[in-house]
Amino acid sequence: xxxxxxxxxxxxxxxxxxxxxxxxxxxxxxxxxxxxxxxxxxxxxxxxxxxxxxxxxxxxxxxxxxxxxxxxxxxxxxxxxxxxxxxxxxxxxxxxxxxxxxxxxxxxxxxxxxxxxxxxxxxxxxxxxxxxxxxxxxxxxxxxxxxxxxxxxxxxxxxxxxxxxxxxxxxxxxxxxxxxxxxxxxxxxxxxxxxxxxxxxxxxxxxxxxxxxxxxxxxxxxxxxxxxxxxxxxxxxxxxxxxxxxxxxxxxxxxxxxxxxxxxxx
Numbered sequence: 001x002x003x004x005x006x007x008x009x010x011x012x013x014x015x016x017x018x019x020x021x022x023x024x025x026x027x028x029x030x031x032x033x034x035x036x037x038x039x040x041x042x043x044x045x046x047x048x049x050x051x052x053x054x055x056x057x058x059x060x061x062x063x064x065x066x067x068x069x070x071x072x073x074x075x076x077x078x079x080x081x082x083x084x085x086x087x088x089x090x091x092x093x094x095x096x097x098x099x100x101x102x103x104x105x106x107x108x109x110x111x112x113x114x115x116x117x118x119x120x121x122x123x124x125x126x127x128x129x130x131x132x133x134x135x136x137x138x139x140x141x142x143x144x145x146x147x148x149x150x151x152x153x154x155x156x157x158x159x160x161x162x163x164x165x166x167x168x169x170x171x172x173x174x175x176x177x178x179x180x181x182x183x184x185x186x187x188x189x190x191x192x193x194x195x196x197x198x199x200x201x202x203x204x205x206x207x208x209x210x211x212x213x214x215x216x217x218x219x220x221x222x223x224x225x226x227x228x229x230x231x232x233x234x235x236x237x238x239x240x241x242x243x244x245x246x247x248x249x250x251x252x253x254x255x256x257x258x259x260x261x262x263x264x265x266x
Contacts, residue, residue, distance in 0.1 A: 010031045018174045021158050021223055022220070022223050025220050025223070026220050040209060040213075041206065041210050041213055042206075045202075046138070046202045046203065046205065046206040047194075047199070047202070048195050048196075048198040048199035048202055050191070050195065051191050051194040051195050051198065052191075052194075053187050053188075053191035053194055054187070054188060054191030054192070054194075054195065055191075056187050056191075057184045057187035057191055060180065060183060060184050060187070061184060064083045064177045064180050064181060064184075065177075066176040066177060066180055067172075067173035067174070067176045068173075070170070070172040070173035070176060071169070071170075073165070073169040073175045074165075074166050074169035074173060076167060077162045077163070077165040077166040077169065078162075082162045083155060083158035083159045083161075083162050084158070085162075086157075086158040086159075086161035086162050086165070087154060087155075087158045088154060088157070088158075091150075091151075091154045094150065095147060095150045095151070098146065098150060099143060099146065099147060100144055102142070102146055103143070106139040106142075108140075109135060114131045116164065206228045
């Protein structure tokens with residue numbers, strides 16, 4: 001009866017000696033990664049917050065409502081009585097002085113009337129009285145017209161000043177938010193640049209932290225790649241032998257038995 005034997009050839013011992021520590025190191029590294037505090041690598045500390053310039057821009061957002069005082073001042077310059085606050089405090093003095101001068105000049109015309117009456121032989125008569133009455137009536141009308149003209153001039157100037165005040169305040173009400181918006185926009189732009197630069201620095205720090213965390217595993221993987229290359233260069237083998245070797249008769253009998261089995265199957 002033939003004896004069958006199998007011979008298995010293992011890789012060299014130095015490969016096995018290197019593989020065992022590698023497996024232990026791999027288990028240690030992977031176990032350490034599972035227990036690693038990932039918050040040290042992924043966390044809010046690597047997100048750039050709002051910088052001082054951006055916070056200043058947010059703080060100045062209230063300046064967009066700076067138009068309100070100017071709008072209120074503009075509203076105060078409108079209405080039927082708005083002109084009163086712009087009337088000249090010296091108007092009555094000017095009117096009084098002007099009318100007084102008018103009266104003086106009007107009185108200067110009376111002697112001329114008397115001289116005219118004397119020349120006509122009507123001095124002290126009814127004709128002279130009529131002329132004086134007509135002169136005084138005309139003088140009074142002119143005095144009233146002059147007074148009305150002075151009052152109208154004062155009123156017109158006050159109205160003009162009120163309209164001017166209204167225009168100025170409305171212009172300021174429009175400019176105030178625009179200027180505040182420009183300043184906020186500039187601060188926001190600078191704050192965005194500052195935040196982007198800080199975020200880039202934090203991203204570099206995060207990348208370094210990730211590399212430091214993964215370095216043991218990467219080193220172990222590199223060692224495993226080297227060991228795998230060695231195993232590929234020294235593969236294990238398996239060889240099966242039969243002792244003693246079969247004789248030609250045994251081979252033939254085996255073949256015949258095989259053929260007979262096939263025949264019976266059919």
